[in-house]
Amino acid sequence: MMDEDFAQGTSLLHHIDSRIKIVVAFFLVGIIAVTDNFTVIALALAVSLVLLTVARLPVTLVAKRLVAANSFIFFLWLTLPLTYGGELVYQTSLFSISHEGIILSALITLKTNTIVLTIIALLATSTIASLGHALEGLRLPGRLCFLLLFSYRYIFVIHQEYLRLSRAAKMRCFQPATNIHTYKTVAYLFGMTLVKSYNRGARIHQAMLLRGFNGHLIPLTSHRMNRNDIVFLFMGLTASAALVFLHFT
Amino acid sequence: MHISEGVLSSPVLFTGGAITAVGTAVGLKSLDYDKIMTVAMLTATFFVASLIHVPIGPGNVHLILGGLMGIVLGWGCFPAILTALFLQAIFFHYGGLTVIGVNTSTMALPALFCYYIFRPWIKNNGNKRKIAAFCCGFFSILFSSLIMALALATTDTGFLGVAKLVIAAHLPLMVIEGIITMFTVLFLSKVQPEFLGIGD
Numbered sequence: 001m002m003d004e005d006f007a008q009g010t011s012l013l014h015h016i017d018s019r020i021k022i023v024v025a026f027f028l029v030g031i032i033a034v035t036d037n038f039t040v041i042a043l044a045l046a047v048s049l050v051l052l053t054v055a056r057l058p059v060t061l062v063a064k065r066l067v068a069a070n071s072f073i074f075f076l077w078l079t080l081p082l083t084y085g086g087e088l089v090y091q092t093s094l095f096s097i098s099h100e101g102i103i104l105s106a107l108i109t110l111k112t113n114t115i116v117l118t119i120i121a122l123l124a125t126s127t128i129a130s131l132g133h134a135l136e137g138l139r140l141p142g143r144l145c146f147l148l149l150f151s152y153r154y155i156f157v158i159h160q161e162y163l164r165l166s167r168a169a170k171m172r173c174f175q176p177a178t179n180i181h182t183y184k185t186v187a188y189l190f191g192m193t194l195v196k197s198y199n200r201g202a203r204i205h206q207a208m209l210l211r212g213f214n215g216h217l218i219p220l221t222s223h224r225m226n227r228n229d230i231v232f233l234f235m236g237l238t239a240s241a242a243l244v245f246l247h248f249t
Numbered sequence: 250m251h252i253s254e255g256v257l258s259s260p261v262l263f264t265g266g267a268i269t270a271v272g273t274a275v276g277l278k279s280l281d282y283d284k285i286m287t288v289a290m291l292t293a294t295f296f297v298a299s300l301i302h303v304p305i306g307p308g309n310v311h312l313i314l315g316g317l318m319g320i321v322l323g324w325g326c327f328p329a330i331l332t333a334l335f336l337q338a339i340f341f342h343y344g345g346l347t348v349i350g351v352n353t354s355t356m357a358l359p360a361l362f363c364y365y366i367f368r369p370w371i372k373n374n375g376n377k378r379k380i381a382a383f384c385c386g387f388f389s390i391l392f393s394s395l396i397m398a399l400a401l402a403t404t405d406t407g408f409l410g411v412a413k414l415v416i417a418a419h420l421p422l423m424v425i426e427g428i429i430t431m432f433t434v435l436f437l438s439k440v441q442p443e444f445l446g447i448g449d
Contacts, residue, residue: 030347032347068341068342069253069345073253075411080407101407104405112256112345115345115347123339141273144277146285146289147288148336151333152293153293178306182303183425187430191437213282
């Protein structure tokens with residue numbers, strides 16, 4: 001379900017310091033999000049494709065992720081061309097298709113996919129653990145990073161816990177349908193999961209205090225910046241600056 | 250449903266980001282390292298809630314339970330929702346990182362509303378608790394869809410049609426969330442009252 005599919009690899013991008021990747025991703029994605037200039041987005045798409053090639057990620061998996069990311073876009077294509085108004089390219093008595101609606105949908109589709117590809121290439125090539133520590137290294141609040149690292153650590157455990165309860169329900173012939181009984185059962189199962197995780201949280205906290213936890217998590221691997229990191233940072237920032245320049249001219 | 254990357258205009262993105270930054274700062278201030286472990290576990294649990302699908306007619310919807318999160322966590326719901334959405338954006342590419350501010354505000358503001366309005370009612374026994382819990386689930390989704398529609402409509406007036414559709418699409422979800430929140434709260438009030446801050 002939630003495997004870090006892209007995080008394992010030996011490409012150049014996998015070896016770059018996560019802090020550097022976050023900074024570059026921040027600028028690149030930020031520019032794409034605020035611009036509405038087709039040239040800028042097309043160039044950004046080219047940059048993200050280069051990054052993807054450098055990262056040597058499995059193409060089918062990336063395509064699968066893109067499909068998931070495009071669900072909202074699909075919804076927009078169904079509605080925007082029909083409801084946007086403005087100049088019409090096609091009209092029947094039932095509906096009409098607007099020119100601006102199509103342009104806007106196309107722009108949004110390009111932007112979304114460019115951003116998602118950039119994030120896959122830059123951020124999904126790091127593990128969540130190293131992203132969490134990198135965010136802390138970038139001076140984000142320590143507690144927020146703690147929250148990220150620990151909730152990630154326990155999502156799997158708690159999901160297993162829920163699945164165990166729902167397996168037990170299934171064995172007792174529970175069949176989900178659209179009725180109150182189903183909603184009640186699901187609510188009770190989830191309530192039980194909440195109770196279990198609440199108590200588990202208290203036990204983990206005690207166990208960590210016993211082991212001398214003082215609010216600071218120590219990463220298992222420490223990364224020293226090397227020349228590759230600096231060069232990559234420089235290239236990323238140059239590309240971002242070029243896109244900003246294009247946006248304003 | 251979350252708004253995905255590249256849809257909203259920059260003023261809307263910045264407003265959402267600012268609200269989330271303030272909310273998260275306040276939320277983190279209220280969490281010390283004694284409480285944070287519980288909040289991390291609850292964040293993970295609410296993330297799991299979004300993986301639970303309940304049937305509705307021929308299709309199914311996944312749970313959100315923002316209202317419940319609000320009454321349990323208070324201001325802590327801001328960092329919790331932010332974390333959950335970050336993980337969702339990285340894993341499933343639902344929502345996204347540039348819109349994370351807007352999406353967090355969309356869920357956390359109604360959750361906070363539930364915390365202030367319905368939490369006192371939850372402490373009552375009997376029907377009042379039932380009604381408060383139902384309203385909690387119902388209104389959190391209603392307000393979420395309204396904020397989402399507002400974010401879309403202020404981006405571009407052409408999005409008005411989409412915005413209306415967003416609200417309409419959330420209507421059945423409001424009722425289901427209401428029912429499930431109600432039963433979960435009733436269950437919790439019997440099994441572990443201190444979880445809801447009920448001093449039985």
